[in-house]
Amino acid sequence: MCVNSGDRWLPDVTMAKPLQGMEPSMYRTTRVRPLAPGPERDRLAAELRARYESGASIRTLAKETGRSYGNVHQLLLDAHVTFRASGGAQRIVS
Template sequence: MSNKTKARRLAPGPDRDKVAQELRKKYDSGTSIRALAQETGRSYGGVHRLLKDAGVAFRSRGGNRRSAD
């Protein structure tokens, strides 16, 4: 059984903007998109779309890399 909830589409307006700004604050403080998706019960794509609409400058992919010492 999947632990995903039923899709929750947010209509444009103040509620969507509020959710997007809350996600932006968490993303800007270092939380990953995947973690935000799991925390809110939304899909990765849904969270990404909300962050994009909020004007987020996305981090590069892949996390920290080790130096080639």
Template structure:
């Protein structure tokens, strides 16, 4: 389980590898980067960077998209 980390604390070495593996497991399980960031107390950018460094293929953005207007 990913523990909540103090904001601004550097994560290096084996601790960073373990954290990256935990974050990857959560992301592969379907959680969003934003949700993982809230759970761990880290920023969106930190989680995104750690996932990218660990080789995760990031999903595309979700949510509503704008439909094209049909002209009469």
């Protein structure tokens, strides 16, 4: 299904149907917002880096900014972040 956006028709991603077995939160419900290289991207990458280094998770940053996990991860890569290990607290094996 498409929606009329002024003078052109665009796919209506809010009407997307999930693949079998997928939770509704696992498929896109918002339009992609590309972020071209330049000062705005650099500013956002620096802001995300500061928040990530303060302890925020990539998923939290993605949700708060309305961007995908992959987009936030790429911005953090571009900002030269040293990523934390995934999986929460490490267990001590005795």
